[in-house]
Amino acid sequence: MLYTLAGIVALKKDNFFVLEVGGFGIKVFAPLNVLRDLQMGKTTKIFTSFKVKEDAFEIYGFLNEEEMNFFELLNSVNGVGPKTALNIMNIDVFDRLVAAISEGKVELLTKASGIGKKTAERVILELRGKLGREGTMELVGIMESDHDIVEALVGLGYTKSQAKSAISKVDEKLKKLEERIKAALKILKNG
Incomplete structure (x- = not known):
């Protein structure tokens, strides 16, 4: 998967920009702070999150790794x-x-x-323990492995929603990838 991209900012719109990379214009969705900070015609390196939908591929771009990880963490919340x-x-x-x-x-x-209100409460419930007291990410490694687990479970025939739901119920104390996979499978099996 793409982790970073470097290129020239060729176009900026309300919710995306185009990054010229090797002769290709890549459409990158981004938060407003990123769009504000980008300078037209300047070479920029971004951290990316690559999303596959039924009918499209989408790239989301961030100026630092911490914000990209936060985006991924938000995206891991059901709904x-x-x-x-x-x-x-x-x-x-x-x-x-x-x-x-x-x-x-x-x-x-x-x-x-x-x-x-319900979605906001769900975000808080699912993410509160994954964010540090002073606003730092403590479990970025777990969050990244959880993304891999979701992909693996989808490959086994579970829906993305089922996989995300199971992962959100896995004990935070389990740090190793294989432990988290086993726990998620057990949750899915016990339904």
């Missing part, structure tokens, strides 16, 4: 797709969003387009 994750990231600066989730501030999250 939060990539566009909704971007909407959440657009309501405030990164540190305040992390603090709001850690402190259970539902009202801030509901400012995002497409986020109601």
Whole structure:
């Protein structure tokens, strides 16, 4: 998968930009802070999240790894797709969003387009333990392995929704990939 891209910013729109890389113009969706900071005609390196949909491939771009990991973490919440994750990231600066989730501030999250009270509560419930007290990511490694586990479970015939739901129920104390896979499979088996 793509982890980073480097190229020249050729075009900026409301919710995406085009990065010229090796003669190709790559459409990259991004949060508003990224779009604000990009300079037309300048060479830029971005961290990417690559999403496969039934009818399209989409790339989401971030200026640093921490924000990319936060996006992935938001996207791991049941009912939060990539566009909704971007909407959440657009309501405030990164540190305040992390603090709001850690402190259970539902009202801030509901400012995002497409986020109601129940979804905001689910985001807080599922992510609160995965964010550090001072706004740092503690479990980025687990989150990245969880993404791999979801892909593996989908390959075994489970839906993405079933896989994400099972992963969200796996004990946070389990750190090793194989332990987390076994626990997720057990959860799915016991239904």
